[in-house]
Amino acid sequence: MIRFYNAKILTMEEPLTVRDGELWTDGDTISYIGETHAELPQFEREINADGNLLMPSFKNAHTHSAMTFLRSFAEDVPLQTWLFEKVFPYEDRLTAEDVYAFDRLAILEYLAAGTTAFFDMYFYPDSTVQAAIESGMRAVLCGSINGSAKDVERLNAQFQKFRHIHPRIGYRLGFHAEYTSDESLHRELARLAQAEKEPVFTHISETKAEHDGCIERHGASPAQYLESLGLWEYGGGGFHCVWFDQADRAVFQRRGLWFITCPCSNAKLASGIAPLKECLAEGLLLAVGTDGPASNNALDPFKEMYLGAVLQKLRNMDAAAIPAASVLRAATVGSARAMGLTDCDVLAQGKQADLIMIDLHAANMQPAHHIPESLVLSGDRSNVKLTMCAGKILYENGEYFIGVSPEEILKDTAQRIARLTQ
Amino acid sequence: MIRFYNAKILTMEEPLTVRDGELWTDGDTISYIGETHAELPQFEREINADGNLLMPSFKNAHTHSAMTFLRSFAEDVPLQTWLFEKVFPYEDRLTAEDVYAFDRLAILEYLAAGTTAFFDMYFYPDSTVQAAIESGMRAVLCGSINGSAKDVERLNAQFQKFRHIHPRIGYRLGFHAEYTSDESLHRELARLAQAEKEPVFTHISETKAEHDGCIERHGASPAQYLESLGLWEYGGGGFHCVWFDQADRAVFQRRGLWFITCPCSNAKLASGIAPLKECLAEGLLLAVGTDGPASNNALDPFKEMYLGAVLQKLRNMDAAAIPAASVLRAATVGSARAMGLTDCDVLAQGKQADLIMIDLHAANMQPAHHIPESLVLSGDRSNVKLTMCAGKILYENGEYFIGVSPEEILKDTAQRIARLTQ
Numbered sequence: 001m002i003r004f005y006n007a008k009i010l011t012m013e014e015p016l017t018v019r020d021g022e023l024w025t026d027g028d029t030i031s032y033i034g035e036t037h038a039e040l041p042q043f044e045r046e047i048n049a050d051g052n053l054l055m056p057s058f059k060n061a062h063t064h065s066a067m068t069f070l071r072s073f074a075e076d077v078p079l080q081t082w083l084f085e086k087v088f089p090y091e092d093r094l095t096a097e098d099v100y101a102f103d104r105l106a107i108l109e110y111l112a113a114g115t116t117a118f119f120d121m122y123f124y125p126d127s128t129v130q131a132a133i134e135s136g137m138r139a140v141l142c143g144s145i146n147g148s149a150k151d152v153e154r155l156n157a158q159f160q161k162f163r164h165i166h167p168r169i170g171y172r173l174g175f176h177a178e179y180t181s182d183e184s185l186h187r188e189l190a191r192l193a194q195a196e197k198e199p200v201f202t203h204i205s206e207t208k209a210e211h212d213g214c215i216e217r218h219g220a221s222p223a224q225y226l227e228s229l230g231l232w233e234y235g236g237g238g239f240h241c242v243w244f245d246q247a248d249r250a251v252f253q254r255r256g257l258w259f260i261t262c263p264c265s266n267a268k269l270a271s272g273i274a275p276l277k278e279c280l281a282e283g284l285l286l287a288v289g290t291d292g293p294a295s296n297n298a299l300d301p302f303k304e305m306y307l308g309a310v311l312q313k314l315r316n317m318d319a320a321a322i323p324a325a326s327v328l329r330a331a332t333v334g335s336a337r338a339m340g341l342t343d344c345d346v347l348a349q350g351k352q353a354d355l356i357m358i359d360l361h362a363a364n365m366q367p368a369h370h371i372p373e374s375l376v377l378s379g380d381r382s383n384v385k386l387t388m389c390a391g392k393i394l395y396e397n398g399e400y401f402i403g404v405s406p407e408e409i410l411k412d413t414a415q416r417i418a419r420l421t422q
Numbered sequence: 423m424i425r426f427y428n429a430k431i432l433t434m435e436e437p438l439t440v441r442d443g444e445l446w447t448d449g450d451t452i453s454y455i456g457e458t459h460a461e462l463p464q465f466e467r468e469i470n471a472d473g474n475l476l477m478p479s480f481k482n483a484h485t486h487s488a489m490t491f492l493r494s495f496a497e498d499v500p501l502q503t504w505l506f507e508k509v510f511p512y513e514d515r516l517t518a519e520d521v522y523a524f525d526r527l528a529i530l531e532y533l534a535a536g537t538t539a540f541f542d543m544y545f546y547p548d549s550t551v552q553a554a555i556e557s558g559m560r561a562v563l564c565g566s567i568n569g570s571a572k573d574v575e576r577l578n579a580q581f582q583k584f585r586h587i588h589p590r591i592g593y594r595l596g597f598h599a600e601y602t603s604d605e606s607l608h609r610e611l612a613r614l615a616q617a618e619k620e621p622v623f624t625h626i627s628e629t630k631a632e633h634d635g636c637i638e639r640h641g642a643s644p645a646q647y648l649e650s651l652g653l654w655e656y657g658g659g660g661f662h663c664v665w666f667d668q669a670d671r672a673v674f675q676r677r678g679l680w681f682i683t684c685p686c687s688n689a690k691l692a693s694g695i696a697p698l699k700e701c702l703a704e705g706l707l708l709a710v711g712t713d714g715p716a717s718n719n720a721l722d723p724f725k726e727m728y729l730g731a732v733l734q735k736l737r738n739m740d741a742a743a744i745p746a747a748s749v750l751r752a753a754t755v756g757s758a759r760a761m762g763l764t765d766c767d768v769l770a771q772g773k774q775a776d777l778i779m780i781d782l783h784a785a786n787m788q789p790a791h792h793i794p795e796s797l798v799l800s801g802d803r804s805n806v807k808l809t810m811c812a813g814k815i816l817y818e819n820g821e822y823f824i825g826v827s828p829e830e831i832l833k834d835t836a837q838r839i840a841r842l843t844q
Contacts, residue, residue, distance in 0.1 A: 068788070075795040079741045108785035112804070267732035268799070270741040297800035298786050306725070310689035311736075319501045319692040361832060363530035364720050366490070367839045373497040377690070378719035382534070382804035410783060417789045 062289025204238035265291030484711025626660035687713030
């Protein structure tokens with residue numbers, strides 16, 4: 001049992017309020033939130049939060065973590081050059097061991113930024129599972145098949161293998177994108193999703209070219225086309241959703257799908273600004289992801305929240321566009337639920353102890369007129385003092401507790417990167 | 423004398439290269455950059471940089487530092503409501519002691535983010551001078567008069583008082599903006615600038631309404647109108663420049679004026695995206711500022727560089743738009759020169775020792791394929807390990823050496839904020 005006392009607590013339950021109090025954990029679970037008891041049980045550790053903030057950890061609802069190896073490898077080049085000359089040829093050389101190593105590098109960055117779970121779409125899922133389990137983090141794998149109907153068999157094999165493999169590992173059906181697969185795949189996947197009563201996730205309407213291409217190919221936008229095939233009878237969601245119009249959003253609203261926005265990646269790759277204001281006004285379910293670290297370039301929920309908020313002001317030319325708290329909600333509660341982590345969404349008794357402590361004494365968090373707004377508009381990952389996943393402290397004041405030292409991870413990845421990019 | 427060894431050094435001299443070596447300081451000056459000598463003099467301190475990066479510190483070329491007290495006070499409201507209901511009435515209550523206190527709060531944030539100099543436009547300049555001198559930072563004050571010709575006298579009195587007051591303090595002629603002053607002020611200020619052979623700075627074309635308003639009032643855009651009055655015979659520059667068209671940029675090019683961009687503030691207040699791509703293509707002089715912390719909301723050069731770079735990709739719908747290194751140059755060398763700090767611009771023997779050390783071992787800076795690009799696209803202020811101004815270490819590994827503790831500053835500002843915003 002761990003006790004945090006002298007804390008400010010933002011549970012992220014509605015309506016958002018910050019209250020003074022304490023929080024206890026028992027094993028992987030939050031066992032108490034409230035005022036100080038007169039009589040206290042025996043704790044393994046008691047942490048004086050010193051007036052700092054406890055809140056749910058961030059969850060990264062879209063990423064390709066192992067792309068850490070290509071970060072800053074080729075910048076400021078056109079998207080097609082980047083993908084075909086600087087990404088694909090190097091990804092072809094990756095081994096399972098490389099992916100494990102580069103996932104561990106990403107995990108260092110996730111934990112220092114207060115992220116405890118990531119929704120990962122990449123090669124070699126066994127490697128990602130191993131890296132996540134060993135570190136103490138959560139990972140939800142997302143199917144990433146492309147091609148045609150025959151590939152759905154491989155997806156199903158992965159799904160059956162990973163769905164119950166570990167309490168901190170999840171699996172969601174998914175495919176890369178409409179434009180990298182054919183109709184036979186979409187139909188076969190819809191059948192599988194219906195048989196298993198499972199949600200389905202995919203990249204969708206990230207670029208205008210891809211969105212318009214689907215209309216040419218199928219006579220409908222990706223969202224409308226995929227809905228018509230019965231892909232989303234049991235929910236799911238889409239990554240990016242930049243070029244969504246009203247009819248696309250209506251599909252997402254009707255089916256209860258997750259609109260998973262990646263504002264930094266969409267800016268860096270010049271994909272566009274997603275319609276978050278409309279999305280919130282229409283009551284859609286909003287979550288936030290970083291996308292891979294080669295197209296972002298950080299794995300940092302604070303950067304996503306900041307861009308998520310301020311780009312709406314530019315898109316709408318309205319300083320009042322979207323409340324800052326709405327992106328905070330999306331990056332914590334929303335992303336957790338999108339990934340199926342409904343027991344890690346808010347801080348409450350009985351929920352998983354996936355939480356962070358934020359330094360409210362740092363100059364950039366002062367004055368604390370409105371803490372949720374400060375987290376989005378002036379907060380950054382240097383304010384993360386402690387990151388806990390499933391009741392275990394994995395990061396505290398710059399130190400990691402993940403069973404391996406950062407130095408060892410850096411040494412290992414440096415050798416692999418030299419080999420891969422030579 | 424201080425010695426940094428085992429360092430990677432990015433002097434920011436052209437062409438940009440990162441080389442291994444060491445750097446020595448002697449008093450406030452850089453006395454040596456190069457390889458390790460066989461024989462070393464006696465040093466006061468020897469710092470093993472452990473492969474981390476030494477580079478010029480950031481300079482903040484536009485700010486209203488003391489607005490820290492209003493940070494997160496009113497968010498997501500229309501600009502006019504914010505200014506007239508949430509800023510002006512509270513600023514009216516400020517005393518000189520308040521400004522000193524809130525400047526000290528800003529200085530904590532500046533130093534932790536690697537900023538050693540700020541170009542400040544606000545009330546009670548004596549307070550800002552005192553806060554800067556005591557902390558060890560540099561400040562360049564910018565005149566902020568509005569009104570009519572008679573106010574120029576007050577500006578000149580300030581100019582004469584502060585121009586040579588201290589080696590780390592500067593003063594530049596300036597006025598708030600075209601739309602808050604009349605033609606008699608602009609003409610009188612032009613006369614003063616010509617008599618003193620001094621540059622002049624002002625807010626310019628920040629919002630479309632203000633830009634268009636000037637065309638209505640004077641039949642020309644702010645840049646063209648002010649040039650026609652002879653305001654910029656000896657240079658100067660403009661803050662924001664969001665709505666600059668080709669003719670406005672031509673004025674800046676012709677006069678050698680500084681285009682001082684504030685991308686975060688312009689996004690948060692929905693002012694727009696400044697034409698940095700055109701600005702660079704046309705060879706204009708580019709510098710970077712944060713604007714005040716109530717309209718940003720951070721005093722963080724990393725956020726400015728990131729937005730500065732990626733917003734150009736969105737504005738131009740081109741992932742190749744503007745090299746990341748160009749905003750790094752603007753936020754260091756450019757901003758220093760815009761403020762007249764030509765001896766603090768790059769790292770070189772004989773220059774002032776205004777520098778920072780960046781942690782290259784942090785996960786978000788790995789792999790180090792291209793360090794200038796990483797600083798802009800994945801770097802953040804948590805990577806700043808050490809900040810030195812005029813040869814003195816003012817910040818190192820989270821600790822401040824500014825003659826006052828952060829706790830004392832926070833306690834003081836909390837009391838003042840409670841009084842001001844009650």
